[in-house]
Amino acid sequence: MMFKVLKKDAGSRARLGVLETPHGAVETPGYVVVGTHAQVRELSPKDLEKTKTQIIIANTYHLWQALGDAGLKKYSGLHQEMNWRRPLMTDSGGFQVFSLGFARELGIGKVATRVSPLATRENLVRITDDGVYFHTEKGDQYLDAKKSIWIQERLGADIILAFDEPTSPLHDYQYNQTALERTHRWAKESLKAKTSNQFLYGIVQGGLFEDLRRASAEFIGSMDFDGLAVGGSFGSAFGGQSKNFQELDWVVPHLPENKPRHLLGIGLVEDLFMGVAKGIDTFDCVVPTREGRHGNLYTSPGEINIHRGLYRDDVGLIDPECECEVCAVKKTSRGRLRQLFKDKNSEAGYLASFHNVYFFNNLMNQIRQAIAEDRFGKLMAERLARRG
């Protein structure tokens, strides 16, 4: 068994576990740091170790586009290429079906909290029942379950994902039903296509619809996957309502207890507590690195936008409670970090990414400890309260 549940929380579905992979263990609940192009932006493998990073997720679509089939055939594998000896996973390229497709066309993300859509752009994706055509400068690139698995086997991560079609929060029931049929078919094809002994996760979809989510959880959960992931859109109503991830309440109870559960692409602080409480074991999200590069620093009381004039002469640490190298060793002040950003010094994005990645890994660590000590509910209440 690759996954062991060590303890279950009494007051929620939270659980403490350990995920054993050929490249070591991942303690859960855990954060998966995003390294799309086989590299976590700004951070070296050594930095990643210092930030307590346990596992990284790279991307099938982007690496396929960068390497080509020929490049993949002679690829030595992500572990060697990245010089990362610890656990790795790869996304299937399924997310790009959404991010380069309807997400662009509708100007929308997958979490339905925005009142109005952003700028819309050309949909670069054409979806068929068998697979997906990506419109690129090199012409149409066809990706389907079989190809995705082939690529992921060449990449050689410990955990790989089934090919899927995430839907947008704006898609109606009928579209979601059709897309879900595709995702389920592709799940079977993904399972069938696999020839390696990598761990393959199936992906639950179903959009914002309870019966579709439940049906998907039952269908994917009953298949011979090594783990389960939950993907797609979240947020019950489009426009201003608070997200409560009730989709997880519809899904998790129908998933097998003994397999790891991954929540795809979700990872704000509140979301993590919510997800853990609802029974999720691992999360991945670009927020620590992307927002870091953009000057958003995560701190114990909440996020700060270091660009603000307010921090110009702030000699205080980014987060006085933080024990990361940037805060505790380099003693980086808010004012100094702000100046580095203003000067467009590359050190800025590095320091911010480092701190943020540490922050999230550390937060998961605190959550694990809390579950172990039967105070997860208390920690969650405290953390959410102090963030206002």
Add this chain to the structure above:
RNA sequence: GCGGCGGUGGUAGAGUGGUCAAUUACAUCAGACUGUAAAUCUGACGGCCUUGCGCCUACGCAGGUUCGAAACCUGCCCGCCGCA
């Protein structure tokens, strides 16, 4: 002293009779970002408010021409270049 060129909003730099409170860039300020085509994107950026295709004050200074001027004319001030 003579001749030439030029003085525009925080900066650089467009505009050369009306649609100009003034293109653009940078700076500044604010916001966004959730399986990364994001070291990105959006908005504000003279003042005021009842936020209107509103009202005031504005393109070195002063006057003038004109229905109307940042733009044309005159004088002055300042800067750069050339000749003395």
